[in-house]
């Protein structure tokens with residue numbers, strides 16, 4: 692349960708560090724399970740298991756990667772692994788996300804592992820999540836990003852731009868310098884008091900970091916000798932609707948009509964305050 696001060700901090704900045712919610716053994720079991728899925732050895736399969744490298748990925752085209760860089764992206768590992776499904780149902784994550792979303796119901800929109808291997812780990816370019824999810828509305832989802840290794844500056848932790856979740860959809864103007872500093876291509880379009888300045892979001896192994904789906908964020912290279920693994924679960928509040936305007940990898944799994952609440956077996960309810 693988050694305090695009122697924590698909720699206020701999240702509302703102000705668009706991100707918040709939570710507590711350590713996984714012990715060493717739990718992290719170890721998730722790491723083993725991740726290896727199985729990543730190596731294609733699990734019985735069930737995730738929706739995506741790929742290297743998000745330049746050319747293969749249009750998601751982050753404001754940040755090109757060279758061919759020897761690697762960011763393994765797995766989408767919906769919960770469909771391949773009961774352990775990861777249970778992780779998405781973690782009572783602390785769900786209760787705190789429900790607080791931040793002011794909702795009594797949560798569904799999984801989708802989850803996402805991003806693994807940056809030692810030395811060759813590539814960047815994840817500056818972006819906002821919701822503009823990359825053009826089949827759902829409104830833009831008020833919150834994600835729970837749990838580190839499976841200490842995520843620090845040296846191994847490519849995420850960076851966040853405080854307050855940027857209040858600036859609306861700016862995705863087509865969000866850009867990055869060579870030094871991985873974010874900037875806006877048409878700053879006059881931002882609110883007068885907007886300051887585009889990124890801060891590191893270091894998260895300990897087993898700890899959770901929350902971010903709003905409009906917060907500008909990204910993560911640079913991992914040139915260290917350490918792995919950087921993490922599992923993000925992107926949660927939908929009870930009122931999220933299916934409103935397709937473009938394509939998305941989860942589109943094929945939708946069974947409802949435009950305008951309907953996005954429900955169904957691939958978007959399971961993982962929290963309902965009526966049941967707690």
Ligand SMILES: O=C(O)CCC(=O)C(=O)O
Pocket residue numbers: 803805815820834836848849908909910921923
């Ligand atoms: O893991 C990362 O570095 C980026 C993850 C991300 O963009 C997200 O969870 O929304």
